[in-house]
Amino acid sequence: MLWPEYAIVEPVHYSKLIELDKPTYVRGLLSPNHVSKHEIHLLGQTKSKYKTTIKEFKNDTYAYVDALGAKREAVNNYHTPNEFFNWPRTRNLSLLRANWLEIDVNEEIGKFNIRDRVRNLEKQVVNDIFEQLKTNNFPPPTGFVCSGSGGVHFYWIYEPVEARIANVELWRTIAQKLKENIKSNNVWHVDRGATSKIAGNLRTPGSLHQKTGLYARFFNGGVKYIFNELVEEFGLTTDLIRLQNRSAKISFDTKSEQYISSSLHKNSKPYRRYGHSIKEWWLKCVNIIKSHFNQIGYVPEGKRDKTAFILFVAFKHIDKDLAFERLLKVNQDFINLPIEELTRLIQTAKTVNYNYRKETLAEYVESILGYVPDYLQPKESVRLTAGEVKKRQKLSANSTAEKKRQRTNELIISAILELTKRNKVKPTQKQVSEKTGLGISTVKRYWKKNSD
Numbered sequence: 275m276l277w278p279e280y281a282i283v284e285p286v287h288y289s290k291l292i293e294l295d296k297p298t299y300v301r302g303l304l305s306p307n308h309v310s311k312h313e314i315h316l317l318g319q320t321k322s323k324y325k326t327t328i329k330e331f332k333n334d335t336y337a338y339v340d341a342l343g344a345k346r347e348a349v350n351n352y353h354t355p356n357e358f359f360n361w362p363r364t365r366n367l368s369l370l371r372a373n374w375l376e377i378d379v380n381e382e383i384g385k386f387n388i389r390d391r392v393r394n395l396e397k398q399v400v401n402d403i404f405e406q407l408k409t410n411n412f413p414p415p416t417g418f419v420c421s422g423s424g425g426v427h428f429y430w431i432y433e434p435v436e437a438r439i440a441n442v443e444l445w446r447t448i449a450q451k452l453k454e455n456i457k458s459n460n461v462w463h464v465d466r467g468a469t470s471k472i473a474g475n476l477r478t479p480g481s482l483h484q485k486t487g488l489y490a491r492f493f494n495g496g497v498k499y500i501f502n503e504l505v506e507e508f509g510l511t512t513d514l515i516r517l518q519n520r521s522a523k524i525s526f527d528t529k530s531e532q533y534i535s536s537s538l539h540k541n542s543k544p545y546r547r548y549g550h551s552i553k554e555w556w557l558k559c560v561n562i563i564k565s566h567f568n569q570i571g572y573v574p575e576g577k578r579d580k581t582a583f584i585l586f587v588a589f590k591h592i593d594k595d596l597a598f599e600r601l602l603k604v605n606q607d608f609i610n611l612p613i614e615e616l617t618r619l620i621q622t623a624k625t626v627n628y629n630y631r632k633e634t635l636a637e638y639v640e641s642i643l644g645y646v647p648d649y650l651q652p653k654e655s656v657r658l659t660a661g662e663v664k665k666r667q668k669l670s671a672n673s674t675a676e677k678k679r680q681r682t683n684e685l686i687i688s689a690i691l692e693l694t695k696r697n698k699v700k701p702t703q704k705q706v707s708e709k710t711g712l713g714i715s716t717v718k719r720y721w722k723k724n725s726d
Contacts, residue, residue, distance in 0.1 A: 277414050280495035285480030288492040291431050292355055292371050295328045302354040302362030304475045305335040341388055341487030351481030364473045365575035367437035372429050373448045376468040379424035388486050395424030399462050410455045413507040417494040422483030427476050432499035438571035440517035444505050447513055556591040562647050567608045577642050578609050579619055584638055586620045587628045685710050686720050
């Protein structure tokens with residue numbers, strides 16, 4: 275395999291590769307020097323009071339650097355390469371964006387000749403690691419970050435993939451393969467914990483190392499991978515096929531969905547203007563929860579019990595006899611609780627009839643999904659006076675009439691232009707009427723202004 279040549283690039287290049295500042299979901303930023311005294315802050319789609327931006331975070335993480343004899347900003351900044359649904363914990367994983375190999379040096383950097391000593395260590399680490407990667411026929415990394423202490427982080431960055439169980443297992447297999455095959459020496463060692471920590475924080479390119487006063491630098495030269503292709507290049511094709519086959523076996527059973535829906539329609543009562551069917555209400559709850567987690571591919575660990583319980587309650591309201599059977603199918607698809615644990619969890623719900631108020635169910639669903647579905651949102655009722663009602667009705671009627679006039683006018687104009695182009699002469703009112711399907715009297719009303 276022909277290896278690429280690596281060269282130092284601006285930190286923004288790393289940011290674009292991994293979409294650091296514009297995560298699809300949530301990404302964690304960490305620094306022990308943040309002015310708030312709170313180490314972890316969040317980027318992306320979150321309402322947390324610790325939400326921030328890259329620029330704000332850099333400005334708020336200043337500290338005194340001995341080696342420089344001055345205060346600087348962006349000191350000891352770290353980030354999570356992977357993404358999360360909310361707080362950066364393994365159970366909240368949403369997207370995988372990279373695998374990495376973290377190398378730390380054994381030598382303690384003193385106070386003299388810091389730059390030269392660090393640069394020499396970095397050079398030796400990179401040469402040693404590249405040699406071992408080639409020996410093991412591992413693919414070249416997308417790039418590497420020299421952390422500023424002599425240590426180096428090697429990244430295999432890829433197009434983001436959902437953190438499904440199969441993908442997480444493959445991510446960990448790659449990490450394990452790196453740990454097992456890259457051998458430490460007397461100069462440096464593999465940080466095995468950091469290499470295999472899927473929710474880990476790594477030093478951010480462009481931030482300052484507080485001990486040495488040197489910036490973390492990013493070197494790029496390798497490609498941005500496709501996850502499955504990277505898995506194969508690490509020699510894990512057999513694992514990939516095995517996990518793909520396993521996923522296919524537990525794929526979502528759409529027939530059960532159709533059965534639930536059709537059985538409701540067969541037994542549905544005449545349409546009522548006010549109120550709702552309890553079955554339809556709970557079916558909506560089931561569909562929203564299943565749709566949410568089907569897109570993700572799994573339920574985060576901290577939410578599995580709640581999700582299984584509320585789905586069983588919903589299935590009982592829809593059809594008591596088939597409730598457990600349907601829960602088993604959903605559990606197989608994306609909840610993934612052991613059957614014994616699942617059975618214990620719903621033991622009470624089998625005998626007790628749980629009837630939730632709208633507000634209570636809204637809170638419960640929000641704790642699972644992170645938002646309240648529209649149909650559970652409280653609706654503000656505003657009582658209008660008789661005069662206000664008439665006024666709104668008149669405005670609505672006028673608006674509807676105006677829209678209708680515009681559509682009719684556009685239809686007539688279009689017909690005139692088309693017929694003129696085809697026949698090379700201006701069409702008659704009768705021809706326009708036949709073309710549009712409008713009455714001749716309607717065409718006459720619009721004729722004068724459209725014939726000019």
